[in-house]
Amino acid sequence: MNAVSEARDHAVDSSPWSPREAELLEVTLRLLQEHGYERLTVDAVAATARASKATVYRRWPSKAELVLAAFIEGIRHVAVPPETGSLRGDLLRIGEKVCEHARQHASTIRAVLVEVSRNPALNEVMQHEFVDQRKALIHHVLRQAVDRGEIDSAVISDELWDLLPGYLIFRSIITGRPPTRRTVRALVDDVVLPSLTRPTR
Amino acid sequence: MNAVSEARDHAVDSSPWSPREAELLEVTLRLLQEHGYERLTVDAVAATARASKATVYRRWPSKAELVLAAFIEGIRHVAVPPETGSLRGDLLRIGEKVCEHARQHASTIRAVLVEVSRNPALNEVMQHEFVDQRKALIHHVLRQAVDRGEIDSAVISDELWDLLPGYLIFRSIITGRPPTRRTVRALVDDVVLPSLTRPTR
Numbered sequence: 001m002n003a004v005s006e007a008r009d010h011a012v013d014s015s016p017w018s019p020r021e022a023e024l025l026e027v028t029l030r031l032l033q034e035h036g037y038e039r040l041t042v043d044a045v046a047a048t049a050r051a052s053k054a055t056v057y058r059r060w061p062s063k064a065e066l067v068l069a070a071f072i073e074g075i076r077h078v079a080v081p082p083e084t085g086s087l088r089g090d091l092l093r094i095g096e097k098v099c100e101h102a103r104q105h106a107s108t109i110r111a112v113l114v115e116v117s118r119n120p121a122l123n124e125v126m127q128h129e130f131v132d133q134r135k136a137l138i139h140h141v142l143r144q145a146v147d148r149g150e151i152d153s154a155v156i157s158d159e160l161w162d163l164l165p166g167y168l169i170f171r172s173i174i175t176g177r178p179p180t181r182r183t184v185r186a187l188v189d190d191v192v193l194p195s196l197t198r199p200t201r
Numbered sequence: 202m203n204a205v206s207e208a209r210d211h212a213v214d215s216s217p218w219s220p221r222e223a224e225l226l227e228v229t230l231r232l233l234q235e236h237g238y239e240r241l242t243v244d245a246v247a248a249t250a251r252a253s254k255a256t257v258y259r260r261w262p263s264k265a266e267l268v269l270a271a272f273i274e275g276i277r278h279v280a281v282p283p284e285t286g287s288l289r290g291d292l293l294r295i296g297e298k299v300c301e302h303a304r305q306h307a308s309t310i311r312a313v314l315v316e317v318s319r320n321p322a323l324n325e326v327m328q329h330e331f332v333d334q335r336k337a338l339i340h341h342v343l344r345q346a347v348d349r350g351e352i353d354s355a356v357i358s359d360e361l362w363d364l365l366p367g368y369l370i371f372r373s374i375i376t377g378r379p380p381t382r383r384t385v386r387a388l389v390d391d392v393v394l395p396s397l398t399r400p401t402r
Contacts, residue, residue, distance in 0.1 A: 177308060
């Protein structure tokens with residue numbers, strides 16, 4: 001199996017949840033979008049999914065754990081390498097998906113940032129299940145661009161690997177300026193590509 | 202009065218607070234750093250500053266309003282144009298100040314993002330007292346760079362004006378990777394300057 005299909009399979013198939021658990025997480029994500037983090041209750045999730053509260057609490061002992069799991073599960077499907085054949089196409093696709101997801105779930109992201117900062121165990125989950133996968137995806141796309149001769153491997157930076165998703169998430173969680181396709185295009189064409197194709201010593 | 206001193210005076214002198222009010226906001230910011238947003242109470246602010254609770258509540262009817270006012274007041278002093286004489290110097294200085302401030306107040310920023318998204322009146326204050334001033338500062342620095350012949354005015358983008366502070370704030374409020382001087386240098390030298398000096402049609 002090559003690196004591409006490995007990355008894709010990892011993203012799609014590695015769900016740690018049973019179909020019933022995945023369904024509970026879907027309900028959670030839907031209720032989060034409708035009502036926001038503050039007004040979500042574990043009881044409402046159980047009622048909507050016609051599950052017993054005990055079932056939900058057994059797997060996710062707190063609302064914060066349930067929400068983080070739902071958020072990460074919702075992202076798993078969009079963490080697939082885009083494989084457009086060009087660096088620009090891949091970056092645009094990743095940027096648009098981040099935008100779409102972060103705009104839909106802005107209130108959840110704000111709440112998750114607060115919860116994760118207070119809870120080292122949640123932070124651990126976030127790092128393993130989300131950050132590491134996102135980083136692998138970006139590095140995969142950049143390595144392909146190196147292989148195609150589009151960029152020099154010297155420009156790949158561990159310091160700023162999350163510039164593209166990070167700025168788009170920032171724009172999604174501040175009020176009033178949700179990022180659009182225009183934002184993504186400007187970010188890719190006027191910032192990220194000039195940076196990745198800059199002369200290096 | 203020229204634009205430079207106007208921008209500086211605006212930043213430093215435009216505090217809308219009396220000395221006593223400014224003192225209450227300083228206490229608020231100190232308690233926020235020590236205890237975080239969740240554990241801060243308006244009563245504790247009043248007690249620490251030896252003020253009556255009524256005094257505090259009269260000016261800031263809710264904890265969210267008090268905290269936002271304290272946060273903005275704490276930033277006012279760092280919103281002064283750096284005037285280093287070069288675009289690179291100005292951007293590094295701005296980036297370092299954003300870093301320092303955002304790292305110190307990460308928990309407050311996370312809480313403010315949640316409160317502002319739920320409260321249009323708070324959002325209004327945030328836009329007027331914080332976002333607009335930050336934007337004016339960045340545009341001032343870029344216009345000076347155009348005047349010095351360092352960049353072409355065509356590269357100044359309204360879409361991405363907050364890329365530098367936005368990414369650094371993102372890095373400050375996610376856990377585990379607070380931005381450092383190295384982050385700022387990489388962001389300015391490898392991303393922002395290559396973008397601002399890219400060829401334009």
